[in-house]
Amino acid sequence: MDYMITTEHLTKKYKNFVSVNNVSLHIRKGSIYGFLGPNGAGKSTTMKMLLGLTEPTKGNFFIDGKHFPEDRLEILKEIGSFIESPSFYANLTGRENLDVIHRILGLPKDSVEDALELVGLTEFGNRLAKKYSLGMKQRLGLAGALLGRPPILILDEPTNGLDPSGIHEIRDLVKSLPGLYDCTILISSHMLSEIELIADDIGILNHGRLLFEGSLDELRQTAVRTGFAANNLEDVFLSMVDKDNADRKQRAKL
Template identity: 70%
Template sequence: MTNIIETINLTKEYKNFTAVDKVSINIKKGHIYGFLGPNGAGKTTTLKMILGLIKPTSGSFLIDNMKFPDNRIEILSKIGSLIESPSFYPNLTGKENLEIIRRILSLPPSSVDEALEIVGLSAFADRQAKHYSLGMKQRLGIASALIGKPPILILDEPTNGLDPVGIHEIRGLIKSLPKRFDCTILISSHMLSEIELICDDIGILNHGRLLFEGSLENLKKLSTENGFEDSNLEEIFLYIIDKDNKLLK
């Protein structure tokens, strides 16, 4: 299967601190890829490099076989993103906030209503964003990422801070998107319990280094080989992280 995102030894250094250390990930077209790791592992920094928001110290990456930054504009036109907490104009409605994005991207007027319908916010389109609940704001953030139906979505901790009901709703929405729009999703989280319910493949990051990459079945096999139950992937995740932490002491 074709990889739509590939990073090759992607590295970001800040003076004496290495935030991302030679990370090489391979994301298959049409898959949901879970980028997993503790807070501060380097997930967001990696995503920002892929989005061109941060310049890598070294390494490179390809998006749909196009090398960044050679094809920067074309690459970015293929990606919708939600990085950290979504930010909107609080006194504008949800629809008005998306309308700004639509105009910037030169999309047809119908794309706003389509995006609101996809995330289940049509009934709240004319409500000011400041009156949205946290879950509704996350939905509006996802709507801003998928407006125009880009082939790649990058979502950074999209369920962060939500209650169980909100998490369940966002999870269902994300899981439905690849089949509905033939898109690929890269989603970061520090919760394996969330990732394993929606993702096809997983990359585990710790202290900026990629410790594991493979399918959920590969992770289950690794769990069994290390004496854990394959039904409880949380144990193998914590084992991998703890083992790496001990090596760094």
């Protein structure tokens, strides 16, 4: 199996709190990997470790065959990221905001126009960022991640706060990207109903622990084996999380 990202027992502790607990991920090259879990499950912390924004307490990870931390700079050159709500210079246009990023990264000038076109913002490129709608700001954030067409995208809840129409637009855009230029995408969400429309594989995280990793069909098979109703995957996801929470409470009593 050709994996673009693998983690081995990745762990992050903050004093007495374990945010990520022995997580081993296997993300196939050219796939969309849906990273699922309730708010506070450890998804963002895992992504920040992959981006070198916070150091693992324990464990290793490899990205495109490169090992962290020795190859940190080489790894970062291959990743475009969207973490939390993107921030922009309000009094610059969308195009000017991307121009700042492209200069910092040393990318070709045409990378700005390419990114605007990918996210459907070409005609709004000269509008001030402060006049963008929330959906347009999310698209501009994705354009920043897409500058130079990086082979890996790490997207942390890119549809957060959007209305159903905005969610649909961003979801369709993300789904189209691997076909447009053969990238690998790790995208997080707390809603399986959103992820199951685009993901090839999924990982389910709860309280920092990986409860499941595999395809949607494998999730259905797991649901049948464990006695969950497999006809509604959102219910399966919630049932797995609820069972894990109940097991945690039971262990705490012992």
